[in-house]
Amino acid sequence: MVKVPTWVNGNEVTQFVGLGARFGPTLESKEKRANQTRLAFADPPDCCSMPRNKLTSEAILVHRGNCSFTTKAKVAEAAGASAIIIINNQTELFKMVCDPGESDVDIGIPAVMLPQDAGTSLIEFLRNSSTVSVQMYSPKRPTVDVAEVFLWLMSVVTILCASYWSAWSAREAAIEQDKFLKDGSDDYGGKEVTQSGGVLDINTTSALLFVVVASCFLIMLYKLMSFWFIEVLVVLFCIGGVEGLQTCLVTLLSCFRWFEHAQESFLKVPLLGPVSYLTLAISPFCLAFAVMWAVFRHVSFAWIGQDILGMALIITVLQIIRVPNLKVGTVLLTCAFFYDIFWVFVSKWVFHKSVMIEVARGYKSGEEGIPMLLKIPRICDPWGGYSIIGFGDIILPGLLVAFSLRYDWLCKKSLRAGYFLWTMTAYGLGLFATYVALNLMDGHGQPALLYIVPATLGTFLMLAAKRGELKHLWTRGEPYRTCPHTQLQPAE
Numbered sequence: 001m002v003k004v005p006t007w008v009n010g011n012e013v014t015q016f017v018g019l020g021a022r023f024g025p026t027l028e029s030k031e032k033r034a035n036q037t038r039l040a041f042a043d044p045p046d047c048c049s050m051p052r053n054k055l056t057s058e059a060i061l062v063h064r065g066n067c068s069f070t071t072k073a074k075v076a077e078a079a080g081a082s083a084i085i086i087i088n089n090q091t092e093l094f095k096m097v098c099d100p101g102e103s104d105v106d107i108g109i110p111a112v113m114l115p116q117d118a119g120t121s122l123i124e125f126l127r128n129s130s131t132v133s134v135q136m137y138s139p140k141r142p143t144v145d146v147a148e149v150f151l152w153l154m155s156v157v158t159i160l161c162a163s164y165w166s167a168w169s170a171r172e173a174a175i176e177q178d179k180f181l182k183d184g185s186d187d188y189g190g191k192e193v194t195q196s197g198g199v200l201d202i203n204t205t206s207a208l209l210f211v212v213v214a215s216c217f218l219i220m221l222y223k224l225m226s227f228w229f230i231e232v233l234v235v236l237f238c239i240g241g242v243e244g245l246q247t248c249l250v251t252l253l254s255c256f257r258w259f260e261h262a263q264e265s266f267l268k269v270p271l272l273g274p275v276s277y278l279t280l281a282i283s284p285f286c287l288a289f290a291v292m293w294a295v296f297r298h299v300s301f302a303w304i305g306q307d308i309l310g311m312a313l314i315i316t317v318l319q320i321i322r323v324p325n326l327k328v329g330t331v332l333l334t335c336a337f338f339y340d341i342f343w344v345f346v347s348k349w350v351f352h353k354s355v356m357i358e359v360a361r362g363y364k365s366g367e368e369g370i371p372m373l374l375k376i377p378r379i380c381d382p383w384g385g386y387s388i389i390g391f392g393d394i395i396l397p398g399l400l401v402a403f404s405l406r407y408d409w410l411c412k413k414s415l416r417a418g419y420f421l422w423t424m425t426a427y428g429l430g431l432f433a434t435y436v437a438l439n440l441m442d443g444h445g446q447p448a449l450l451y452i453v454p455a456t457l458g459t460f461l462m463l464a465a466k467r468g469e470l471k472h473l474w475t476r477g478e479p480y481r482t483c484p485h486t487q488l489q490p491a492e
Contacts, residue, residue, distance in 0.1 A: 004017070048075065050079055062085070088115055088116055091116050214392075306371060323403040374391075430454070
């Protein structure tokens with residue numbers, strides 16, 4: 001990638017972004033070392049033959065087409081140009097490489113391609129002004145950006161919080177059930193009791209349907225992507241974010257004795273039923289927070305609000321939706337594994353673009369991406385932008401990680417003897433491998449679940465098989481709890 005600052009009559013007016021060729025000399029990486037060069041428009045515009053206008057070390061602006069990129073560069077160099085800027089015939093950029101038959105190419109000037117709209121602007125500047133100058137340099141991206149480190153930490157911390165909340169709720173429910181069974185064991189006669197209420201256990205069918213429903217939703221996003229459709233997604237995200245933030249704050253504050261009375265006192269609200277005073281007090285703040293983010297989401301620091309709402313929503317989802325056993329978790333993550341690979345890689349052959357990547361970027365919407373992402377600006381990257389991770393890359397493996405901690409707590413396993421420590425570590429390593437692959441692939445989007453699913457699910461399955469607990473985890477996923485029998489006291 002190449003930055004092309006532009007001056008008109010000595011005043012810098014704009015900066016374009018282009019793509020350097022695979023041939024010719026390497027551009028300077030530092031702006032202060034790059035030369036400012038006067039720009040001239042080629043005559044003929046395609047520069048497939050010797051230009052009629054006399055060049056004296058200017059950068060020459062040409063149109064794409066009618067001959068190869070290397071031919072244009074050789075003609076421009078022979079005419080006395082110091083660089084060649086090729087205007088593409090579409091808004092996207094195209095990699096400029098040598099033709100298959102060109103094994104030895106000796107070109108001494110740099111070549112840069114600009115998108116069509118940038119070229120149109122430069123031509124207008126040349127027609128309306130006496131002097132147009134450009135500077136071309138290619139800043140290097142850092143090997144590791146601090147944004148990726150913080151995004152990794154955010155993802156791991158989100159799953160940690162959700163897992164401990166889910167495990168704590170499951171343990172509290174188990175304690176209540178055991179207490180209830182001891183008080184009324186004669187009525188149950190030793191029957192097994194399972195926990196329910198407040199949570200949704202997904203089954204194998206819903207795990208299989210995930211691929212179909214998620215794929216249909218993704219295609220709908222891709223086909224209907226527009227400014228107004230993004231606005232609809234923003235509204236839906238705000239609704240979910242308000243619910244998630246409210247649930248998290250109410251649960252957190254209710255742990256303090258100052259808020260116990262407000263949490264235990266209820267007011268009957270029409271259409272909603274009994275609502276605690278604490279919830280009523282927290283809700284306006286959550287609503288105002290989401291509305292403020294939606295209104296000011298284009299400002300530079302709006303990503304903070306998006307991440308807060310997103311993390312709260314993810315934690316709440318992982319608290320409500322649960323994997324009941326390892327069988328369902330395996331089916332769900334296996335489906336998600338192939339789903340992610342298909343829509344990132346294989347969809348290019350069907351739709352000519354990676355559907356997942358285009359949707360994440362907000363394709364054709366004029367926005368910086370859909371709101372269902374956690375993102376952090378690339379602070380140390382001269383090209384700017386954001387490091388992002390989709391909700392699915394946290395929620396789907398998070399369901400398995402939360403299940404592992406619930407099982408460990410209900411079975412009273414130690415941290416090392418349980419599954420949570422190793423599954424959580426595997427998730428962190430899988431996400432780390434994703435960022436390594438992302439940097440090795442020069443920033444091209446990677447399906448995170450390609451690396452996360454084998455790490456988390458593979459670790460869980462191997463540990464369960466080694467410990468001889470795979471059958472129990474596969475079918476049940478929680479320890480057996482039977483109703484305790486009371487002993488009859490002899491009559492006196």
